[in-house]
Amino acid sequence: MGTIVDITTSLDGFVAGPNPTLEDPLGEGGERLHEWAVALEAWRERHGMEGGEASADSERLRESVDATGAVVMGRRMFSGGQGPWDADPNADGWWGDDPPFRAPVFIVTSHPRGTVAKEGGTSYTFVTDGVESAVRQAREAAGEKNVGVSGGANVVQQAIKAGLVDELRLHLTPILLGSGTRLLDDLGGVELERTAVIDSPGVTHLTFRVVN
Amino acid sequence: MGTIVDITTSLDGFVAGPNPTLEDPLGEGGERLHEWAVALEAWRERHGMEGGEASADSERLRESVDATGAVVMGRRMFSGGQGPWDADPNADGWWGDDPPFRAPVFIVTSHPRGTVAKEGGTSYTFVTDGVESAVRQAREAAGEKNVGVSGGANVVQQAIKAGLVDELRLHLTPILLGSGTRLLDDLGGVELERTAVIDSPGVTHLTFRVVN
Numbered sequence: 001m002g003t004i005v006d007i008t009t010s011l012d013g014f015v016a017g018p019n020p021t022l023e024d025p026l027g028e029g030g031e032r033l034h035e036w037a038v039a040l041e042a043w044r045e046r047h048g049m050e051g052g053e054a055s056a057d058s059e060r061l062r063e064s065v066d067a068t069g070a071v072v073m074g075r076r077m078f079s080g081g082q083g084p085w086d087a088d089p090n091a092d093g094w095w096g097d098d099p100p101f102r103a104p105v106f107i108v109t110s111h112p113r114g115t116v117a118k119e120g121g122t123s124y125t126f127v128t129d130g131v132e133s134a135v136r137q138a139r140e141a142a143g144e145k146n147v148g149v150s151g152g153a154n155v156v157q158q159a160i161k162a163g164l165v166d167e168l169r170l171h172l173t174p175i176l177l178g179s180g181t182r183l184l185d186d187l188g189g190v191e192l193e194r195t196a197v198i199d200s201p202g203v204t205h206l207t208f209r210v211v212n
Numbered sequence: 213m214g215t216i217v218d219i220t221t222s223l224d225g226f227v228a229g230p231n232p233t234l235e236d237p238l239g240e241g242g243e244r245l246h247e248w249a250v251a252l253e254a255w256r257e258r259h260g261m262e263g264g265e266a267s268a269d270s271e272r273l274r275e276s277v278d279a280t281g282a283v284v285m286g287r288r289m290f291s292g293g294q295g296p297w298d299a300d301p302n303a304d305g306w307w308g309d310d311p312p313f314r315a316p317v318f319i320v321t322s323h324p325r326g327t328v329a330k331e332g333g334t335s336y337t338f339v340t341d342g343v344e345s346a347v348r349q350a351r352e353a354a355g356e357k358n359v360g361v362s363g364g365a366n367v368v369q370q371a372i373k374a375g376l377v378d379e380l381r382l383h384l385t386p387i388l389l390g391s392g393t394r395l396l397d398d399l400g401g402v403e404l405e406r407t408a409v410i411d412s413p414g415v416t417h418l419t420f421r422v423v424n
Contacts, residue, residue, distance in 0.1 A: 012396035012397070012399060172418075174404040174420055175404075176396060176400055178399055179400060186390055189388070197409065197411035197416050202406075
């Protein structure tokens, strides 16, 4: 029942490429980051699709999502970039009527709004008093399960700096994006201990304990 | 007989911390990057010291340096930061009378100067017509052995962008420096293929083929 950041980055440290748009919320080249995951059976199931690779990575992904009882994210990850949220702060988010989270999601935002229930176990709760409050509320909702801090980079950085994160799971792809949104920015002084390395086809999984 | 970048970075992608000085050429916190290597028997031998760990990492380091027939570096790596070179472009470099390279070193610089011979097989040749020329001269000097592009980050980036590098060997430490000199900057569009992952105590070795 830890609080876990589980995220894919390029080898040069980006979680999204440059110039994100509503059509292309991961920026130029950013979709490539997730090709390894999108190919997995467990990912496809979660997104209402059939087929995919029934590999060790798929099992790990399934275990990881099954062990997650609540999710924290930033308002841009919720809204899919700058677009709809800035235009309409009551817009419904980027993830459709049957979002893949299947758990309570706590969104760090400055715009107050009532909780929204979606299909499949996802609900959206809007938290206006900061990431610490969002993680605390997610912890209560998660019970014996983990809290997943999903992104974007800014919320991840805030959570790590505030000492709220127990474990960092990086999925390192051999992609160079050149520019975009960096995950590990301005985190000097944070101490990590590497606890696992798994070498999968196309991606290297690195797990770190955050020494708080 | 490839051209190889072999370098240690922090998890957030830095090869040196902020505010490098002549006394502290790797910047604040930067010395920590190399603790894993400094502890090795092969590193200590190379630097005229006794003892150290006779580990698998030590053997790998020994093989890597034995397989290197010539070295390319930037003028700041040669001079140990901004200090002596900017003050006196004929200064003798940061690495003493018995440098650890034990091979011909080709220094990318704008300041012409005659070749300098040092003890133990190291010589310094100053190349004023760019990194491509430096790698070409190093290739001739290396014979059947590898060319090592040692740093700093700027020379590494120039060499990768110019399509001169065959292999990138990253030694990833679980350190977060927060700021400093980034290795993989502005390299969008370069294609890599991961060819090896080795999980050592305190460091993860990742090897990539550069797809030119």
